[in-house]
Amino acid sequence: MTVDPPFTGPVENRISGIVIDAALEVHRTLGGPGLLESLYEEALACELKLRGLDVKRQWPVPVVYKGNQLKDDLRLDLLVADRVIVECHPALVGSRVDRFQELLNGRLEIAVGLETANPRVLAILNKGMTTDDFARAADYLHAREIDLRTFILLRPPFMTEEAGVEWAHRSLDFAWNCGARVCALIPTRGGNGALEKLAAEGFFHPPKLTSIESTVEYGLNLRRSLVFADLWDLEQFADCNDCFPRRRDRLAEMNLSQTVLPPIDCQRCGHSAA
Numbered sequence: 001m002t003v004d005p006p007f008t009g010p011v012e013n014r015i016s017g018i019v020i021d022a023a024l025e026v027h028r029t030l031g032g033p034g035l036l037e038s039l040y041e042e043a044l045a046c047e048l049k050l051r052g053l054d055v056k057r058q059w060p061v062p063v064v065y066k067g068n069q070l071k072d073d074l075r076l077d078l079l080v081a082d083r084v085i086v087e088c089h090p091a092l093v094g095s096r097v098d099r100f101q102e103l104l105n106g107r108l109e110i111a112v113g114l115e116t117a118n119p120r121v122l123a124i125l126n127k128g129m130t131t132d133d134f135a136r137a138a139d140y141l142h143a144r145e146i147d148l149r150t151f152i153l154l155r156p157p158f159m160t161e162e163a164g165v166e167w168a169h170r171s172l173d174f175a176w177n178c179g180a181r182v183c184a185l186i187p188t189r190g191g192n193g194a195l196e197k198l199a200a201e202g203f204f205h206p207p208k209l210t211s212i213e214s215t216v217e218y219g220l221n222l223r224r225s226l227v228f229a230d231l232w233d234l235e236q237f238a239d240c241n242d243c244f245p246r247r248r249d250r251l252a253e254m255n256l257s258q259t260v261l262p263p264i265d266c267q268r269c270g271h272s273a274a
């Protein structure tokens with residue numbers, strides 16, 4: 001969860017962006033969920049420091065009740081650059097959110113990983129969450145005017161390329177119907193051992209760059225939520241060195257402009273993003 005307390009200017013948005021990026025890196029490196037919350041918190045603090053941000057862990061905030069300062073403080077998991085609060089609870093959405101809103105008079109934005117709207121695959125991913133749970137959490141946030149940001153996996157395990165693209169589209173639709181303001185599209189990639197094992201057994205294959213492009217185009221053409229493609233280590237999805245740099249730059253520009261740009265043609269591989 002990221003919170004931009006009272007000030008919601010560009011500095012806080014930039015910090016939030018770095019926090020999301022760092023959280024994705026932790027997710028990629030440690031895998032999960034499944035590890036202790038404190039490990040994710042420590043790893044995230046480490047990532048943020050590597051990115052040059054000041055991070056305070058378990059930072060106490062005094063709570064005053066009818067003029068009396070209470071003995072116990074509110075503990076923030078991470079306070080980044082003294083401006084953005086990050087909470088690492090996987091099942092955060094609930095009464096804790098209300099407490100934050102009471103104590104901080106800024107606009108909250110909460111990130112909840114949807115991963116996929118495919119119920120069967122979501123169950124196999126062992127998120128401990130169903131699509132109904134996601135929808136309920138989204139309703140809860142919407143009723144409190146709290147922004148929702150979500151992550152969607154492109155071609156998670158147990159899907160063909162075609163099914164991976166189809167379900168990424170349906171997941172974007174589902175996230176929009178749940179009121180998500182931002183959807184981050186994550187091409188599923190190995191790195192934690194579990195996906196490599198599934199790949200060896202034939203149950204996982206990373207998506208193609210073409211699929212990443214077509215899914216981002218689909219999301220942007222909906223003109224609903226903001227759609228961002230995660231471009232980290234993108235070259236592993238490419239199969240042509242000639243057009244890859246231009247295609248990566250195009251996706252980066254589409255992230256920034258939130259518009260679909262003209263396709264890149266390649267003489268060598270015959271690619272056309274149209």
Ligand SMILES: [Zn+2]
Nearest residue numbers: 240243266269
């Ligand atoms: Zn090419």
